[in-house]
Amino acid sequence: MHRKVRYQGSRRMSSPEVPCPPQTGCSWEARDSSDRSSMEDYWSEMKSIEEDGPAVPEEPQERSSSDEAELEEAWLQDAGLSTLVSGGPGGPGGPGDDPAEALFSTLTKKQAALVRKRLDAYTQTLRKRNKQPIRHVRDVFSTPDTSPGFTQEQVVPISPKAQIRPKLPLWKPVEGESRKPDCSPLRETLSFDVPYSEGVTLHRKGRACQDSQRIRRDDLPTFQPPQPRMGLTRVRDLSSEDMKKIAYFSVIELSTFYYSLGIELKRNRLARNKGRDTGVFGVPLTTLLDNDRKIYPGCKVPVVFRKLLSKLEQTGLQAEGILRVPGSVSRVKHLRQELDTKFYERKFDWEQVRHNDAAGLLKMFIRELPCPLLTQQHLPAFTAVQNISSSRHQIQALHLLILLLPEPSRDTLKALLEFLRKVVANEDKNRMSLWNVSMIVAPNLFVSRGKGAKMEDMEGAAGTAHLVRLLITQQDLLWTVPCFLLSNVRKMNEASMSKKTPSSEKTKRKLLRRWNAERDKAEKSEVTDLREGVIRVHTPLHAKVSTAIQLDSDTKAKHIMAHFDSDRRGSRSTSRRQRPYMFEVGGNIGERCLDPETYLLELYHANPTCEWIVKPRIT
Numbered sequence: 001m002h003r004k005v006r007y008q009g010s011r012r013m014s015s016p017e018v019p020c021p022p023q024t025g026c027s028w029e030a031r032d033s034s035d036r037s038s039m040e041d042y043w044s045e046m047k048s049i050e051e052d053g054p055a056v057p058e059e060p061q062e063r064s065s066s067d068e069a070e071l072e073e074a075w076l077q078d079a080g081l082s083t084l085v086s087g088g089p090g091g092p093g094g095p096g097d098d099p100a101e102a103l104f105s106t107l108t109k110k111q112a113a114l115v116r117k118r119l120d121a122y123t124q125t126l127r128k129r130n131k132q133p134i135r136h137v138r139d140v141f142s143t144p145d146t147s148p149g150f151t152q153e154q155v156v157p158i159s160p161k162a163q164i165r166p167k168l169p170l171w172k173p174v175e176g177e178s179r180k181p182d183c184s185p186l187r188e189t190l191s192f193d194v195p196y197s198e199g200v201t202l203h204r205k206g207r208a209c210q211d212s213q214r215i216r217r218d219d220l221p222t223f224q225p226p227q228p229r230m231g232l233t234r235v236r237d238l239s240s241e242d243m244k245k246i247a248y249f250s251v252i253e254l255s256t257f258y259y260s261l262g263i264e265l266k267r268n269r270l271a272r273n274k275g276r277d278t279g280v281f282g283v284p285l286t287t288l289l290d291n292d293r294k295i296y297p298g299c300k301v302p303v304v305f306r307k308l309l310s311k312l313e314q315t316g317l318q319a320e321g322i323l324r325v326p327g328s329v330s331r332v333k334h335l336r337q338e339l340d341t342k343f344y345e346r347k348f349d350w351e352q353v354r355h356n357d358a359a360g361l362l363k364m365f366i367r368e369l370p371c372p373l374l375t376q377q378h379l380p381a382f383t384a385v386q387n388i389s390s391s392r393h394q395i396q397a398l399h400l401l402i403l404l405l406p407e408p409s410r411d412t413l414k415a416l417l418e419f420l421r422k423v424v425a426n427e428d429k430n431r432m433s434l435w436n437v438s439m440i441v442a443p444n445l446f447v448s449r450g451k452g453a454k455m456e457d458m459e460g461a462a463g464t465a466h467l468v469r470l471l472i473t474q475q476d477l478l479w480t481v482p483c484f485l486l487s488n489v490r491k492m493n494e495a496s497m498s499k500k501t502p503s504s505e506k507t508k509r510k511l512l513r514r515w516n517a518e519r520d521k522a523e524k525s526e527v528t529d530l531r532e533g534v535i536r537v538h539t540p541l542h543a544k545v546s547t548a549i550q551l552d553s554d555t556k557a558k559h560i561m562a563h564f565d566s567d568r569r570g571s572r573s574t575s576r577r578q579r580p581y582m583f584e585v586g587g588n589i590g591e592r593c594l595d596p597e598t599y600l601l602e603l604y605h606a607n608p609t610c611e612w613i614v615k616p617r618i619t
Contacts, residue, residue: 041324042439042461048326049367049443071267072122074377075255078404079103080248084119102495103248106488110197114256188221188392192228192482195253196396200260223395225477230606231557231598233481235403235410239590242489246403246481249488254381254400263387266380275370279340280304282368285408291344298618300411304343307350308362309419316355317422318429323363323440327356335361366416366444373409373416374401374445383446386463395474398467402478403485410479417475424472438468490588490607497588533601539564539614541580551601557582558596564614578616585611593617 076084081100104112191199225232238246258265275284280302288302296303316322326332335357342348353361366373374382378401385397402410420441424434442464471478533551537560549560561582582594584603587610594603 041436042443042465044324045363045440045443046447049447067269069122069125071269072118072125074269075118075251075267076122078247079115079118079251080245081115081119102492103245105495106249106491107252108195108198108256110260111195111252111256114259115252118255188223189226190223190392190395190399190477192226192480193484195256195484196393196400196482197253197256197260199396200257200393221391223392223474223477225480227597228483229599230483230603231595233483233486233592233595235479235481237593237595238481239592240407242590242592243407245489245492246485249485250400250403253485254397254404257393257397257400258381258384261388261393263384265384267378268376268380280343281336281340281365282370284370285406285412289408300407301415302412304339305362305365305412305415308358308365309415311350311353311358312355312362313419313422316358316430317426319355320429320431322355322423322430322432323359323437324432325356327354327360332357332360332364336364363441363444371409372445373413375405375409378404379446382467383460383464385467386460394467394470395477398470398474399478399482403481413471414475414479417472420472421475434469434472435465438465438472442468486589493588533604535600535604535612537564537582537612537614539580541578541615551604553599553601555600556596557594557598557600560600561596561614580614581617583613583615585613587611 076082080103083100104115107115235243255265275287276282277287280288285302288304289299292299292303299306312322335353339348339361372379382398382401385394385401388394388397402413405413420437423430423432423437427433439461442461445468446460446464534548535551536546536548538546542564549555561580564580584592584594584607587607589607589610
């Protein structure tokens with residue numbers, strides 16, 4: 001039996017079919033009661049957003065061929081293929097310097113077919129505008145694609161005009177099926193070795209996962225990151241240049257993944273509203289961080305956002321109804337004005353802020369960002385995750401989307417999710433379950449603000465709240481980098497290095513002298529360094545600058561760190577506040593902070609020319 005819940009207020013709005021909340025018990029009566037309160041939380045939050053008024057003017061939905069070309073060109077740029085549309089065979093880097101070719105050489109057949117399809121769509125759009133493309137796809141990628149699932153007849157250009165309609169309701173109890181007494185979630189490990197798009201065909205053939213309508217939320221498996229032999233890589237472990245390349249491959253893989261699932265991926269144009277330059281509300285994250293770094297160098301999350309989270313953690317984690325019970329509207333507006341004018345003057349009195357005020361200000365900060373926290377261009381792709389039937393594929397899609405977010409958005413979202421996890425951990429005191437929290441946060445992240453809430457937003461209440469639930473529970477996994485993406489970066493760097501050849505006799509002589517000097521230096525090094533599996537670890541913070549270490553199949557990064565950590569404790573000259581980490585630098589990677597569980601001999605074989613450095617992490 002399905003229930004429908006209505007918000008009891010000044011405006012009555014019907015909700016979708018009520019999903020099953022993630023409670024540990026198996027009583028349908030208790031679940032129905034929690035469902036009602038959770039859905040009422042959602043409608044109450046929606047009403048609050050509507051009363052707050054439109055923050056960003058709605059853009060017209062009609063798009064011309066010029067808009068379509070801009071969207072396709074933006075996709076190519078995000079995928080690292082900007083040289084194909086920037087003019088000339090070599091792009092801005094000059095003849096023979098085309099990173100697009102190096103990138104393309106690392107793709108799977110399905111990914112390469114998707115890239116060809118997007119390039120063809122861009123070409124067709126330019127022809128509609130009676131303009132010839134600067135460079136045709138066949139001039140670069142002439143090899144015909146024969147991958148299964150991407151034949152010439154099946155390739156249909158993706159239209160930016162396409163609208164993603166949620167398939168509702170997203171969850172409902174299976175008729176005629178009795179509930180099992182054991183409602184504990186399953187624990188599974190998500191594989192990082194193979195591109196996610198490659199697993200879609202296997203899923204369809206084997207029907208390994210059932211439709212999400214047959215999987216109750218409390219029965220969904222908990223996915224864990226794997227422990228790869230070359231170490232788990234987190235987002236913060238890679239240099240900004242490496243993360244830029246990770247984003248290239250994530251764009252291509254996400255588009256291929258959605259195409260394989262049969263989901264049409266819509267892309268929004270960049271928001272025209274640039275926001276304010278002063279104050280803290282309605283100001284872009286990048287502007288806030290630029291202002292903050294003048295006072296706090298290296299900060300990655302806006303200071304005012306951190307302050308609000310800190311205030312809530314200090315006074316509100318155990319308060320009943322935190323995030324749900326609103327503060328005084330007039331008081332919150334007054335505090336907002338004071339924050340705007342006094343925060344950077346360091347005159348704002350945080351003692352006057354109650355936890356309910358801080359909760360209202362926090363949600364207001366997120367809503368009033370000129371660009372949504374999940375970004376304007378990727379918000380449709382986030383929303384489309386609820387159309388994916390398999391919980392495993394939902395996590396994989398979110399994983400790729402997190403890697404696509406700009407660094408300020410990704411870091412700010414992570415700080416928010418870490419706080420929400422603490423709220424849920426105190427459920428026994430604050431009466432805020434995971435589902436309650438997700439229902440309240442979802443409208444602030446996903447609802448399009450305009451003259452009023454759209455009907456699809458209403459109908460998608462359970463779906464968007466489910467996405468927030470996944471973001472909260474899977475955040476340890478989502479902020480890691482899959483091995484297949486890191487492998488793509490290594491291959492791309494190797495392909496780029498192999499194509500770099502001297503362009504003149506003078507350059508050749510210069511390189512020859514440098515190679516000879518490096519060879520002479522290597523010959524003068526210790527004999528042990530020439531043996532297989534011997535690395536030289538550089539330690540700038542230690543008295544002994546470098547040490548030769550013989551690796552075996554069991555040597556891990558934590559073993560090397562333990563050795564140097566004991567030396568560091570015995571040294572009085574070294575500051576104990578600087579915690580050192582082991583880094584892989586150069587070769588086929590820019591820079592990577594190593595997981596303590598990394599097997600160094602396998603990494604040595606994967607990147608034999610890198611340097612090994614022990615140093616503090618730059619925050």
